[in-house]
Amino acid sequence: MTLLWKTGAAFAAVGVLSGAFGAHGLRKRPGMTPDSIHAWETASSYLVYNGLAMMLVSLHPRFASHRFAGPAIAAGGLIFSSSILALVLARDRFRFLGPITPLGGSMMIAGYISLIF
Template sequence: MSDEATPLIPTTTSSTTNRRSTRNSNRNMYWTLGCVYGASAVAIAAYGAHGLKKIVPDPAKIASFGTAAHYQLIHSLVLLLATRAAPENKLAANLFTAGMTMFSGSVYALVLDPARFRFLGPVTPLGGLCLMGGWVALAF
């Protein structure tokens, strides 16, 4: 039996508040990353469409650059959606973030300076696997 000092509605404990605060900061971090990656994808795509031809004469490399920007933009939007639809799913958010960084980032570097960034060749498919893993993690 409760006395008059026992509240009818339990208050949240500091650990519950801390978990909520951490969860919100993670969600905000992924939201911010999605926005930054989305904005940079638009800028990179514009550069690829207008400025890249001056340094890279190969149309196939320019197309690869455009594909990387396209994937980055799509997955930026997916990261934003995942942040709202499944805020507890850090695995999906981490995989999308890593995938965009590795896949698109390695393609950009390899197109801009293939000799210097040759070592990034194996990173591109790993980034693609992370993007696929993000979709699977989001599904479950």
Template sequence: MERILAIIGSSFGFLAVLLGAFGAHALRERLAPADLEIFETAARYQMYHALAILFVAAVVGRQPGALGSWAGWAFVLGTLVFSGSLYLLVGTGIRGLGAITPIGGLSLLAGWALLIAHLVRMR
């Protein structure tokens, strides 16, 4: 389980750097400032949670537990929905996609709560 989370976290980190650079260089002249800010928010939160997923993978590898595993998967889902919806919103111009972004945010919050619970229960 921790190997899969580590691979996903590393992939998310790689893509966050790639997309962040793409936004900073290729999109700066093509997007409205508000859309560029949305894109940068997506990349930033993707990187934060890539690191969180890697941390969870390390913790669960040392001290396995359902709460830790659930935390990792909540971060994965939350990152896909939160950052993914923002990337799609900017890329397609469909503003309605912003309505699902908070669902991703709730999943990210659940991941943090589950991680806290796992760490409290560790010995």
């Protein structure tokens, strides 16, 4: 199995785990707002989506060894989702991550767009 496949599987697993925590444990934390819960759900969903996409890309003979797409999707997904999760859990300590989240999203998009060419 390739690194891209394993990374995708790890993203999907962490996405499901964080989604389960969001559905059951996060709501009990003091100070959680509907917006915080929604942000958590978005981050968890994107981990699953990107994980499945990386696994699919790893199966394609042309794109499995693409020098940019896989790393960009993985790094972008990690930056995007982890920054949101950190902001939800401890906004005061990780406020600096707010502007970093869109950079992760941009990296993901660039990775997917690179698959077109």
